[in-house]
Amino acid sequence: MKYVTKADGSLQPFDRGKVRRTLGNLGLGAGDADRIAAEIEESAPDGVKTAAVLRMIRTRARAVRPAVAHRTNLRRAxxxxxxxxxxxxxxxxxxxxxxxxxxxxxxxxxxxxxxxxxxxxxxxxxxxxxxxxxxxxxxxxxxxxxxxxxxxxxxxxxxxxxxxxxxxxxxxxxxxxxxxxxxxxxxxxxxxxxxxxxxxxxxxxxxxxxxxxxQSYPVTIVAGVSPSIAARLAAAGTLTAKQIAYGDAGTISRNAGVPLREVLLIAGRARAILEP
The missing domain is CATH 3.40.1350.10 (Trna Endonuclease; Chain: A, domain 1)
Known part of the structure; x- marks a missing residue:
């Protein structure tokens, strides 16, 4: 049995199901998630740190779906x-x-x-x-x-x-x-x-x-959206990635008090996440 090392230094068995769920949270389909989880379990050294496993997950997920680079974990979002x-x-x-x-x-x-x-x-x-x-x-x-x-x-x-x-x-x-x-x-x-x-x-x-x-993802699913920007957008009624991806960027910028260039950057990343 292979083990992973948690942040507190304790060991726990490698959980392929948890890796699959994390891949799913990043937007991968079941087939790709199963395949990548098996590959990571096979290639990861015994006692690997959980942080290293997360890096492996994101790296392999990006190779399948480049938009992963623009999104964070849904639970964290x-x-x-x-x-x-x-x-x-x-x-x-x-x-x-x-x-x-x-x-x-x-x-x-x-x-x-x-x-x-x-x-x-x-x-x-x-x-x-x-x-x-x-x-x-x-x-x-x-x-x-x-x-x-x-x-x-x-x-x-x-x-x-x-x-x-x-x-x-x-x-x-x-x-x-x-x-x-x-x-x-x-x-x-x-x-x-x-x-x-x-x-x-x-x-x-x-x-x-x-x-x-x-696809009702919160706007915080977009990587790089700070808590202060998310709060401004929410106060202006922009709570989801869909709203910023397909809304009028100028109006959102004015209502939220967020620079237009930042709204456009977030909107582009949001569309990459939402579109196959």
Missing amino acids: LALLRPKPDFEEFVRVLLREHGYQVETGCVLAGRCGEHEVDAIAQKDGTTIFVEVKHHVDHHRMTGLDEGRIARAIVEDLQEGFRSGRCTVSIDGALIVCNTKLSEHAKRYATCRGIGHIGWDYPKVQNLRTMIEET
Whole structure:
């Protein structure tokens, strides 16, 4: 068995599946990801550092898809967004891309109290409120508390609607987060009927697949976009790579206060990422 050396000096078995997933996050198809992961496992020396493996991944991925040079890892790109308001608005944009009618956050009156929610979304005759959870450390797990709180809010809002205090009939809740979910959180959400969209959960229509299906990548997917530039673009309503790739560069530059040459550079890289 071959091992890799982590940043803290500890050893762990070489995980070909993790290499495949990283290649997938860089935009490679399953066939290329499988082949390159096998090649890296074969050629990497035993005890290789994880940083060296990442360099090998990017080098080989660029040979297959040159646009890889212009993009960062999708999980990292999501973590680079400011939690409020940028990631919240990004989630609203993503839900609209998937057919939801979405209103921005508001305060809803329950029977026992008021509740500020991040969005109200409607689809297929069902109305839900959306709670958005963002972690800067994308390796951190989202746990049980969010689901328990959402369950309590659903009950209070439904009682509030029956008593006439709440003007919106809420059928359920949806929690959207940029990280993986703990097993406890998954079990509770399933048992209590709380919707969850995490990085890789559920297996179908998770955050990663929802983004990739519609190419709704955050603008931070573009390599070289600093947090300050991303914040300016987001404040001006440019949250996704599609918006900057195909929007009017002059208008974006003026609205965001970002030099035109920088907007054009980001837009060119974004088009390279989006187009096959």
